[in-house]
Amino acid sequence: MNSIYLEMDGVLDQLEAALLEERPLSLVRVGDGENIVMSQETVWTTEQVLQERWAIKANLGQKGLRLPNMQLRDEVAASLQRASIVGVLPRGDNTIKAPDYLKRPLTDMLFAHYGISPPLTCHACVNRELAQNPRFWQMLAGRRVLLVTRETEALRATLEREPYQLNIVTALPFDSYDQMQDTLEWIQTNQHTFDVALFSCGVNAVVLAERTAALAGKVAIDFGKANNIILKGRAN
Known part of the structure; x- marks a missing residue:
């Protein structure tokens, strides 16, 4: 692999630039x-x-x-x-x-x-670091956030409160691969309602994040088990 390897600050720089310039970026992970x-x-x-x-x-x-x-x-x-x-x-x-x-x-x-x-x-565990990084949450402050996960209610409630105080415009429940097509159609139709999307839905998140960046022109993050860190203080 002849890739440039980014440490945490490098990842945050890329996310921040894409948000400021309103251009698509997908962050996905392989485990x-x-x-x-x-x-x-x-x-x-x-x-x-x-x-x-x-x-x-x-x-x-x-x-x-x-x-x-x-x-x-x-x-x-x-x-x-x-x-x-x-x-x-x-x-x-x-x-x-x-x-x-x-x-x-x-x-x-x-x-x-x-x-x-x-x-x-x-x-690959960048999502766990993001969840615990104040700069990441500051970057999302004031942005319209789309949340796609199985635990929509709990995660939304937590992220709307201190210390996160995010503006969650929509929380879409996603349980299984069968919902992929409908979810992507919703995202494309409603692309003007959000600035950044967080996906916590297992392997499906790789496809959802990359397609959201491509189809809706947004910053889209495969957030993985970060939802567990936010809700329970640990990844597993």
Whole structure:
């Protein structure tokens, strides 16, 4: 990967510039879930994929998608090819609880397979850092924020209060991949109602964030487990 690797301040600089200049930017992230979804019939057989603990949980309705799903596989890969900034796990990173073979080694295989070479990368857990970074919240102050997540009520209520005091214009509930098309249509139709979108909906967020930047011309962030940090003080 010949990407420029951004530390936290670099990511914040990119987000801030895009907000000020009102231009599209998508920040997406690749963890074990994204790797597993993209592995279907590319670097692994579907049988291998379905044996993974993550895939078993997905098929119990815990991940917002069910496998096999080749359409989502292709959409995730396409969004990673087009995204502005892609969060990846550094080699040997222990931030997320997953076996090492599901992390950076698999990402490298998949990026080679799909020819994905992001111009800018950062740490895949950038969302957790953003959630705890005062500069990020100051940047969103006064902006119209769209929230897309399973926990709309709780997250909206928390983010509208101190210390965040965000202007959440809409909170769209998103539970599963079946809602992808309707959600993207809503975003395109209502693009003039918001300035920045935060997506906490698992692997689906990669596609939603990249497509929102492309279709609505907005800053769109795959916010991942940051909602847990905001609501519970921890990522898991």
